[in-house]
Amino acid sequence: MAIQKATNITWHQGHISKEDREKLLGQKGVTLWFTGLSGSGKSTVAHEVEKIFYERGHASFVLDGDNIRHGLNKDLGFSPEDREENIRRIGEVAHLFTEAGLITLTSFISPYRSDRQKARELANEGDFIEIYVYCPLEECERRDPKGLFKKARAGIIPEFTGISAPYEEPENPEIRLETHKNSVEECAKIVIDYLEKKGII
Amino acid sequence: MAIQKATNITWHQGHISKEDREKLLGQKGVTLWFTGLSGSGKSTVAHEVEKIFYERGHASFVLDGDNIRHGLNKDLGFSPEDREENIRRIGEVAHLFTEAGLITLTSFISPYRSDRQKARELANEGDFIEIYVYCPLEECERRDPKGLFKKARAGIIPEFTGISAPYEEPENPEIRLETHKNSVEECAKIVIDYLEKKGII
Numbered sequence: 001m002a003i004q005k006a007t008n009i010t011w012h013q014g015h016i017s018k019e020d021r022e023k024l025l026g027q028k029g030v031t032l033w034f035t036g037l038s039g040s041g042k043s044t045v046a047h048e049v050e051k052i053f054y055e056r057g058h059a060s061f062v063l064d065g066d067n068i069r070h071g072l073n074k075d076l077g078f079s080p081e082d083r084e085e086n087i088r089r090i091g092e093v094a095h096l097f098t099e100a101g102l103i104t105l106t107s108f109i110s111p112y113r114s115d116r117q118k119a120r121e122l123a124n125e126g127d128f129i130e131i132y133v134y135c136p137l138e139e140c141e142r143r144d145p146k147g148l149f150k151k152a153r154a155g156i157i158p159e160f161t162g163i164s165a166p167y168e169e170p171e172n173p174e175i176r177l178e179t180h181k182n183s184v185e186e187c188a189k190i191v192i193d194y195l196e197k198k199g200i201i
Numbered sequence: 202m203a204i205q206k207a208t209n210i211t212w213h214q215g216h217i218s219k220e221d222r223e224k225l226l227g228q229k230g231v232t233l234w235f236t237g238l239s240g241s242g243k244s245t246v247a248h249e250v251e252k253i254f255y256e257r258g259h260a261s262f263v264l265d266g267d268n269i270r271h272g273l274n275k276d277l278g279f280s281p282e283d284r285e286e287n288i289r290r291i292g293e294v295a296h297l298f299t300e301a302g303l304i305t306l307t308s309f310i311s312p313y314r315s316d317r318q319k320a321r322e323l324a325n326e327g328d329f330i331e332i333y334v335y336c337p338l339e340e341c342e343r344r345d346p347k348g349l350f351k352k353a354r355a356g357i358i359p360e361f362t363g364i365s366a367p368y369e370e371p372e373n374p375e376i377r378l379e380t381h382k383n384s385v386e387e388c389a390k391i392v393i394d395y396l397e398k399k400g401i402i
Contacts, residue, residue: 021262024255024258050216050217051217054216054222059225059260059302072293089290092273096262096264097298097301
């Protein structure tokens with residue numbers, strides 16, 4: 001885990017609080033943390049949910065695994081250390097977006113339970129909603145939308161989650177989706193219903 | 202500079218564009234990049250501008266040097282390499298916030314011209330507004346709000362910008378503020394006037 005390296009730094013308190021921003025935007029700033037295997041449908045569901053937010057006038061944003069790896073985290077690979085640092089940075093960025101009052105959707109495999117726990121600990125109570133996008137490995141492999149499982153099986157991609165690297169299932173996610181049983185629209189509705197019930201939107 | 206390490210990643214295109222978000226929020230997503238010496242007043246002016254945004258109903262957020270160093274960039278120190286990586290990450294995060302449609306204020310010394318240029322290159326034309334918060338070194342040192350200049354002169358803090366590390370002045374900033382001549386409120390007004398003239402708010 002990253003240790004605090006910089007010293008001689010002080011916290012600069014702004015004038016506007018998270019509550020102020022939430023009032024302005026008419027919503028609660030939360031993180032919807034989608035986790036699951038490659039091919040499980042994390043990004044597809046997250047972007048569907050984002051579309052519904054937009055139609056309802058909510059400010060939201062998807063932090064997407066692949067997209068972030070082209071920018072902020074382009075210096076990181078897929079070793080255990082790099083995966084940990086990848087998720088650490090995403091947790092911090094999601095926290096900033098959440099503090100800004102946005103409904104923040106993160107779509108990352110995020111295979112390690114401890115890394116997801118650290119991301120959760122950055123958030124205020126109730127502001128971190130873990131969404132386990134469950135889909136059996138065989139079905140993810142059958143879908144293989146990016147041809148990655150095929151490459152992993154052929155040994156071209158090392159350290160591939162589910163094949164040659166571990167995925168630690170969430171023990172108590174706030175929401176569990178099953179994309180082999182429910183359509184994208186049905187999964188999105190489950191998320192929206194949860195947020196409505198909790199008074200977040 | 203960080204090189205692209207991760208391979209086998211693809212760009213996931215969402216349904217909602219930056220323009221959609223700007224329409225929803227009634228503003229343009231831009232980055233206001235405050236740069237200047239420690240003690241020049243970057244954060245003070247940025248937070249004052251943020252307050253005005255809030256009062257006018259605009260969604261904005263300050264990414265503050267010290268605050269970010271407690272979280273996302275807590276693994277970085279003040280060596281030239283770490284400073285470069287610090288600003289690289291901030292540039293990427295500011296870009297994400299800007300894509301989300303927010304008016305994003307960054308308050309970092311960001312002493313190297315090339316690093317600021319890289320942050321600018323991430324943005325669409327017109328979305329990156331460099332604000333040089335000018336204040337003579339002697340005046341920054343006289344203010345010394347955090348006692349850092351004193352420590353730097355005593356050699357307790359090495360690599361301190363303006364004393365033992367370089368600051369490369371912006372050559373063509375969109376806005377130049379002079380905090381030794383103008384009050385915080387006057388400086389904030391200069392920024393707001395610029396944004397209004399450009400149709401950003």
